[in-house]
Every structure is written in C-alpha cells, then in structure tokens.
Amino acid sequence: xxxxxSTESLQLMLQVTGLSMHxxxxxxxxxxxxxxxxxxxxxxxxxxxGETLGLVGESGCGKSTAGRALLxxxxxxxxxVELDGTDxxxxxxxxxxxxxxxxxMIFQDPQACLNPRMTVGSxxxxxxxxxxxxxxxxxxxxxxxxxxxxxxxPDYENRYPHEFSGGxxxxxxxxxxxxxxxxxxxxxxxxxxxDVSIQAQVVNLLEDLQQQHQLTYLFISHDLSMVRHIADRIxxxxxxxxxxxxxxxxxxxxxxxxxxxxxLSAVPEPDPxxxxxxxxxxxxxxxxxxxxxxxxxxxxxxxxxxxxxxMRETPAWRELEGGRYIACHMVQ
Amino acid sequence: MSDESMSNPALATEEMPERRSLWxxxxxxxxxxxxxxxxxxxxxLICLAVVVGPYIHTLDPQRLDIxxxxxxxxxxxxxxxxxxxxxxxxxVMAGGRVSLLVGVVAMLLSLFVGTAIxxxxxxxKKLDGPLMRLTDLFLALPLLPLLLVIIMLFRDxxxxxxGPETGIFIxxxxxxxxxxxxxxxxxxxGDVLTLKEQEFVVAARSIxxxxxxxxxxxxxxxxxxxxxxxxxxxxxxxxxxxSALSFLGLGxxxxxxxxxxxxxxxxxxxxxxxxxxxxxxxxxxxTVLGVNYMGDGLRDALxxxxxxx
Numbered sequence: 001x002x003x004x005x006s007t008e009s010l011q012l013m014l015q016v017t018g019l020s021m022h023x024x025x026x027x028x029x030x031x032x033x034x035x036x037x038x039x040x041x042x043x044x045x046x047x048x049x050g051e052t053l054g055l056v057g058e059s060g061c062g063k064s065t066a067g068r069a070l071l072x073x074x075x076x077x078x079x080x081v082e083l084d085g086t087d088x089x090x091x092x093x094x095x096x097x098x099x100x101x102x103x104x105m106i107f108q109d110p111q112a113c114l115n116p117r118m119t120v121g122s123x124x125x126x127x128x129x130x131x132x133x134x135x136x137x138x139x140x141x142x143x144x145x146x147x148x149x150x151x152x153x154p155d156y157e158n159r160y161p162h163e164f165s166g167g168x169x170x171x172x173x174x175x176x177x178x179x180x181x182x183x184x185x186x187x188x189x190x191x192x193x194x195d196v197s198i199q200a201q202v203v204n205l206l207e208d209l210q211q212q213h214q215l216t217y218l219f220i221s222h223d224l225s226m227v228r229h230i231a232d233r234i235x236x237x238x239x240x241x242x243x244x245x246x247x248x249x250x251x252x253x254x255x256x257x258x259x260x261x262x263x264l265s266a267v268p269e270p271d272p273x274x275x276x277x278x279x280x281x282x283x284x285x286x287x288x289x290x291x292x293x294x295x296x297x298x299x300x301x302x303x304x305x306x307x308x309x310x311m312r313e314t315p316a317w318r319e320l321e322g323g324r325y326i327a328c329h330m331v332q
Numbered sequence: 333m334s335d336e337s338m339s340n341p342a343l344a345t346e347e348m349p350e351r352r353s354l355w356x357x358x359x360x361x362x363x364x365x366x367x368x369x370x371x372x373x374x375x376x377l378i379c380l381a382v383v384v385g386p387y388i389h390t391l392d393p394q395r396l397d398i399x400x401x402x403x404x405x406x407x408x409x410x411x412x413x414x415x416x417x418x419x420x421x422x423x424v425m426a427g428g429r430v431s432l433l434v435g436v437v438a439m440l441l442s443l444f445v446g447t448a449i450x451x452x453x454x455x456x457k458k459l460d461g462p463l464m465r466l467t468d469l470f471l472a473l474p475l476l477p478l479l480l481v482i483i484m485l486f487r488d489x490x491x492x493x494x495g496p497e498t499g500i501f502i503x504x505x506x507x508x509x510x511x512x513x514x515x516x517x518x519x520x521x522g523d524v525l526t527l528k529e530q531e532f533v534v535a536a537r538s539i540x541x542x543x544x545x546x547x548x549x550x551x552x553x554x555x556x557x558x559x560x561x562x563x564x565x566x567x568x569x570x571x572x573x574x575s576a577l578s579f580l581g582l583g584x585x586x587x588x589x590x591x592x593x594x595x596x597x598x599x600x601x602x603x604x605x606x607x608x609x610x611x612x613x614x615x616x617x618x619t620v621l622g623v624n625y626m627g628d629g630l631r632d633a634l635x636x637x638x639x640x641x
Contacts, residue, residue, distance in 0.1 A: 104539075113534075117554060117634075130541050
C-alpha cells in the first residue's frame with residue numbers, strides 16, 4: 001500500500017500547456033472588437049499528484065481567471081489542460097459534465113458562494129443530485145458525513161447559510177467541493193475573506209483533507225506567508241504571465257526573478273531587529289493595463305534591472321536546474 | 333471516512349432530526365405577519381362570498397324590476413337596486429366572479445410571460461438583445477388602439493368557437509396578459525444579470541449543473557421577491573384594465589356584470605344612489621389591498637434571511 005502510494009505520488013495530475021484566456025473588448029455603436037484583455041497569456045505548468053501548487057500575484061494579475069479557465073468555467077482562448085491524462089479543454093457537453101466530478105473549486109467569498117435560499121444540507125447534496133443515483137436518505141447521510149468531516153455539527157444541515165459565520169460558510173463550501181470525491185481542487189483565495197484566526201483553521205482543515213483523500217490543490221492566494229505554509233511549489237504571476245515557478249524552499253531562500261524578489265521583500269518580518277534592517281525593493285509606477293501590455297517583457301516597465309533587450313523581446317518560459325522555471329532575460 | 337462515521341453515533345441515520353419542511357417554515361413565518369394574515373382573510377372572504385354568496389342570496393342579478401328601482405338598502409336588497417330595479421348585491425357577487433377570475437388568470441399569464449422572457453434574456457447573452465428589443469417594442473405600442481384592433485379582429489371568431497361569455501373571457505385575459513408583462517420582464521432580467529455572476533451560480537456550473545437546473549434551482553428562487561411584487565400589482569391592474577375595456581364597450585356584453593362595469597354604470601347615478609358606486613369600488617379596493625398584503629407576507633416568508641427573525 002505504501003509502495004503504491006509513493007509511485008502514485010510521482011504521477012502527473014495536471015499538465016497545462018500554453019493556456020491563454022483573452023477577453024474581447026467591444027466598443028461603439030456597431031460593437032466592433034477594438035482589442036482584448038489578456039487576462040491569462042500563455043502559461044504552462046504541471047502539478048503532481050498529491051501536491052499543492054501555490055499561485056501568487058497581486059490583484060488583477062489573472063490568478064482567478066487562470067483557475068477558472070483550468071476548470072473550463074471559461075472557454076480558454078488557446079492552450080491545453082490535461083487532467084490525469086484527459087484533455088479537459090476539448091471536452092463538451094456530457095463528457096465535460098462527467099469529468100467535473102474529478103475537479104472542483106473552493107471559492108473566495110463565503111458570503112456569495114452559497115445560495116441563500118437553500119439549506120446547508122441541500123447545498124452539499126447538490127453535486128450528489130447531479131452525478132449520483134443515491135436515494136434521498138443516502139444523500140442526506142452523505143451530506144451529514146461531509147459536514148462532520150469539515151468539523152461542523154451534522155444537525156446544521158437544516159439551517160440556511162446566513163445563520164453561519166464566514167469561516168463556517170467556507171467549511172460548507174469545502175464540504176460541497178468534497179462531495180464528489182474529486183482528485184483536483186482549485187482553491188480560489190479561500191482564506192482571503194476570513195479573520196486571521198479562522199484562516200489558520202481553514203488552512204489546517206485543507207491540509208488534513210489533502211492527506212486523508214490524497215487531494216491535489218492549486219492554491220490561489222495573495223498571502224505569501226500562507227502560501228509558504230501550505231504549498232509545495234509556488235508559481236508567481238504578473239500581468240497574465242507566469243514569471244517564476246520553484247519549490248517553496250528555493251523560492252523563499254533565493255528568488256531569481258526581480259518581480260519575485262520585490263514581492264518577497266514586502267513580507268513583514270516578525271523579528272523586530274531583522275525587520276529594522278529589512279530592505280524593501282520598492283517598484284516604481286503602476287501595473288500596466290492587461291488590455292495594452294508593454295512590448296517585450298511584461299515587467300520591463302517597472303523592472304529595476306531591465307535592459308534594452310527586455311523592452312524588445314518577450315522572455316521565454318525556460319527551465320533552470322533543480323526543476324525551477326523562470327521567464328527573464330537577465331537570469332542565467 | 334465512511335467507516336468512522338458509521339461508528340459515530342451522532343451520524344446514525346436513525347437519530348437524524350426531522351428535516352424541516354420548507355412550506356412548514358414558510359407558513360409559520362407567514363402567520364407572524366399580521367398584515368398578511370388580515371389580507372389573506374379578507375381575500376378568502378371575498379372569494380367565498382363571490383362563490384357561495386349567489387346560492388344564499390338567490391336573486392337573479394339580471395332580473396329587471398322597474399317598480400323597485402333606485403331603492404336604498406333593505407332586507408330584500410342589502411345594497412339597494414339600480415335604475416332598472418336590478419339587485420346590486422347580486423350583481424356585485426356575480427361581477428366578482430368574473431373580475432377575480434380575469435384578474436388572477438391575466439396576472440398569471442403576464443407573470444409567466446414576463447418571468448420567462450426576463451430569465452431567458454438575463455441568463456442567455458445571445459437572447460438578451462432580441463428579447464429586450466421585443467420588450468421595448470411592446471412598451472412603445474399604444475395600448476388602447478392595439479386592444480381595439482385585437483378585439484375587433486378576434487371577438488367574433490372566439491365567440492363562435494367558445495360561446496359569447498367564455499370567448500370574450502379568453503380574449504380579455506389574453507389581451508391583458510400580453511400587454512402587461514413588460515415591467516416584470518425588465519425587473520427580472522436585471523436581477524438575473526446580477527445573480528448569474530454570483531459565485532454560487534459559478535459553483536453550480538463547476539459542479540456540472542446544466543443551465544436549466546441552474547435556472548430552476550438557483551436563479552428563480554432568488555428572483556421571487558420582484559415576481560411577487562409584480563404579481564400583487566398585476567391583479568389590481570388586470571381588474572382595472574378589464575373595467576376600462578368594459579367601459580369602452582369592448583369587454584363583456586353590457587348586461588353581464590363585472591366590478592368595473594358596475595362602477596362605470598353607477599357613476600352616472602352617484603348622487604341618486606351612491607351605494608351603486610361604493611360597493612363595487614370597495615370590493616375592488618379590498619381585493620387589491622388584501623392581495624398586496626398577502627404578497628408582502630409571502631415574499632418575506634419565502635426569504636430565509638427574514639424568516640429566521
């Protein structure tokens with residue numbers, strides 16, 4: 001059993017190749033397309049079975065869009081998403097519906113992700129209604145088990161979402177995502193709207209569930225310390241593109257990309273003596289509009305080490321030694 | 333996980349508490365709304381009076397009795413008589429049957445059309461443009477000329493198909509229904525547009541719920557409030573439009589009493605026999621008020637966020 005688990009853990013769970021999600025912009029009386037917003041532009045990465053990949057970046061850089069495009073909640077403009085060997089992007093209709101049992105999502109806003117007019121029991125049972133042929137009694141039993149599994153009283157099944165706090169609602173959302181026993185879960189900033197004390201509870205719950213059910217996570221967040229806690233590998237995104245991907249230790253100890261360096265230098269240090277000598281890299285200017293990204297490297301307008309080449313050529317997404325990836329001309 | 337839970341006594345199926353039934357909850361909340369209860373009682377009483385009344389007060393509303401014309405209230409004629417000696421009480425009851433039926437059926441029709449068009453336009457982006465332009469078209473149509481034309485064109489065919497009274501009933505309900513759905517459609521579309529971007533709808537999609545069940549399970553229950561408001565206003569509107577049509581001579585035949593008709597006929601004799609105006613007017617007002625309060629209570633009762641308090 002242990003041997004089997006270890007070989008399984010080496011398997012590829014998700015392989016993303018050149019995924020792009022461009023939203024057209026229409027204007028004028030004739031609704032002509034005048035451009036497009038490159039929310040996600042040509043990103044590639046993979047996630048191994050049982051692994052957690054953290055996806056970090058500032059607001060509006062396309063993290064959530066990437067997560068939703070992976071689950072085909074948006075139709076990606078181009079690229080391939082392979083979940084456990086199946087090409088998700090090519091699926092339609094009933095095949096797509098069937099594969100949705102393998103991939104689920106946990107949402108950011110616990111206020112908005114539960115239908116206010118359904119009881120907690122029926123919210124959790126909705127995936128079962130759609131995909132299983134269980135009897136009503138079995139579905140109820142399953143919903144109660146799930147509530148118990150996320151640390152809530154099963155008798156809460158008759159209550160409505162407004163009767164719960166943010167952390168409890170997030171647990172309900174997690175129970176719903178677990179109902180179909182998925183292999184892969186996209187956590188779209190699941191802790192961003194919660195208090196710090198509740199954040200830790202929810203993250204610990206996610207970790208426990210990962211161990212119990214051999215789950216694979218894509219953990220989207222802008223909280224660098226929380227990502228450091230939960231993720232095995234971390235991908236950094238800037239303006240629709242991945243700039244760096246490395247294991248947690250590599251990334252936090254020796255960030256290579258200038259954007260990653262700036263991002264990490266913004267994390268406060270708990271030790272006041274170290275905090276006093278911490279050097280912050282302050283980036284100049286604003287994030288360019290994704291409707292009109294700069295030529296060459298997307299980061300070239302704000303990069304402290306940008307050269308003339310960076311303004312001209314888009315840096316390739318290449319692999320360095322030790323399984324890390326980077327998109328920068330200046331890093332050798 | 334399942335092994336553990338089976339041994340956990342708190343999860344045993346036998347001890348699951350009784351599931352609260354939705355309609356039980358709604359009813360208990362509805363009862364706490366005083367206005368709604370009064371409204372419901374008034375509405376039920378009016379309906380009962382209109383349905384059962386003619387069997388108790390057995391005077392024929394059409395019977396002419398010229399000798400007893402323009403009488404005040406008496407035991408024989410509780411609401412007096414009109415200028416041809418017809419019993420006003422019998423007429424109000426007979427008229428109420430038609431008016432209430434027209435009001436309810438026309439409201440249901442316009443609600444159905446309005447909700448369907450609003451939900452389709454809000455939910456499916458491709459249908460939004462065409463359906464909303466259609467709604468604008470209907471709003472821009474001058475209603476009265478349209479009604480005149482429709483009734484002129486179809487009155488005789490429908491009369492010969494279903495008989496004079498049923499034929500004109502179908503025609504009036506249809507005409508009122510298709511000329512009053514636009515407000516509902518617009519309000520519902522607006523609500524659907526905001527709802528479908530909510531995360532619980534995205535969550536349903538990520539589960540693989542097909543669009544038709546997303547609409548029935550997530551969208552429709554959440555647009556219930558504006559639909560309820562439209563419904564209660566719709567009944568009042570339909571009753572009043574029907575009386576306007578009758579007044580123009582386009583509704584039911586002139587000897588066929590409806591509340592609107594009685595009101596317009598009585599208006600000429602207001603100084604002589606004011607009861608001819610007061611009673612049908614009161615019946616319309618009480619019905620509309622009762623239905624409005626009922627709708628108000630029902631809307632609150634159907635919203636779990638209000639129900640808990």
